[in-house]
Amino acid sequence: MTITPPPAAGPIGAPPAPGPASGAGTGPITPDELQRARRIFDTIVAGYSQKVVGQDSLRTTLLVALITGGHVLLESVPGLAKTTAAESIAESVSASFRRIQCTPDLLPADIIGTQIYDPSTATFGTQLGPVHANFVLLDEINRSSAKTQSAMLEAMQERQTTIGGENHPLPSPFLVLATQNPIEQEGTYHLPEAQLDRFLVKEVLGYPSPAEEAEIVRRVNAGVYEPGGTHGQAVTLDDVRFLQKLVHRVYLDPAVLNYIVQAVYVTRHAEQYLPPALAGYVEYGASPRASIAFASVARALALLSGRGHVIPEDVKSYRYQVLRHRLILGFEADADGVTPETIIDAIFGAIQAP
Structure with missing residues (x-):
């Protein structure tokens, strides 16, 4: 099952504004920079x-x-x-x-x-x-x-x-x-x-x-x-600062950004996209900090993998770590043994990766 959030969702389906979020205004990461990053990571x-x-x-x-x-x-x-x-x-x-x-x-x-x-x-x-x-x-x-x-x-x-x-x-x-x-x-x-x-x-x-x-x-x-x-x-700490500057230049495509925002949007409107049995466990969804965290983590994972661009798997692979403490479930979930990971899997199963 795939979803297309309604127009009222705002940024979903719209291209990101120019700036660090999309890598606009900065040059692509060079192979030499990726090699230096790999040497630092390996050490x-x-x-x-x-x-x-x-x-x-x-x-x-x-x-x-x-x-x-x-x-x-x-x-x-x-x-x-x-x-x-x-x-x-x-x-x-x-x-x-x-x-x-x-x-x-x-x-x-x-x-x-x-x-x-x-x-x-x-x-x-x-x-x-x-x-x-x-x-x-x-x-x-x-x-x-x-x-x-x-x-x-x-x-x-x-x-x-x-x-x-x-x-x-x-x-x-x-x-x-x-x-x-x-x-x-x-x-x-x-x-x-x-x-x-x-x-x-x-x-x-x-x-x-x-x-x-x-x-x-x-x-x-x-x-x-x-x-x-x-x-x-x-x-050295200078090497770490180099990585911190480099990660901001990892390219995040608008389609991947929309994928992130869709996932966070569904946490707030679970009743519209998840089966009622699962949606009823969700009391509150994630804040915009979740979208920011997804973008930051995905860029870092791309750099760790030796890439200068983010792919959807960078987002999906850390879905538990980003959302498990931001998704607030009711007491019924604890009573029925339903974990945040179960809801997160259902959320990502309800959206289509680019």
Whole structure:
């Protein structure tokens, strides 16, 4: 079944406005630039793979977030190498890394920093918090209070912190990996939907295969994870900034852009395009941030694949990561065991790829 949204949908069926969204006004990516990007990616992946076994989807997600400037919400049970993965990527790009363990008594000042009084000079000095790093791992973000979550999410959005009335820019690149534990909800604060929407993607990790788990044990026994262990070759932050500029020049055809907007449009009007049994589970669809995220992620995936243009598969392959935290389902879905992924599959089955 295919759909053609009604004219009231606005941008659907219309060409995109000139500017970064369509690659207008910039030249095509050259083969030399693609080769340089491939060398950078290969170096980062090699450093990541030295310590992290499997988790290929997480690796791709971290690379996508790194070159698009987005942030990642990660859901998994404990012990699946979330910290190791983030730290390995940071080491591979010569970046600073900080881990923040969220607790109910964590204060905003513990994250962004505060002013410290110096009695010897009778003045206040600014002490920056751990958020002032290139890579920040917020472990169990839903265990911190709403006030602390708000301070962190403001830093993510504004790329700066305010301490004592002074603005302090965050370093570039800046990537936040926030984790949630799905099996323990006692003493947690649910992230509001508006805050969830600010994460570029949401990744859900599963357990490793038996072969991967055996390799993890072998690496632990070999001391790979000991402090001062072997580190591979690293790229520079200038290389990362090169990728961040290059990804904006990846060509996004108007037909692919319409494909993105159609998918997001259907999330808001599920009753018109999905079977009633599925449409009834959807309470709210995705905001325009979903379309923006799809475009950014698709460009990054194209660049990771060595292409200077986006294809529909770049959009479809990351449909779960972009939409699963933006699609709000009713309590009936939870009672009936219907997951966001089921609805997302139905949505993409209802539209026609270009």
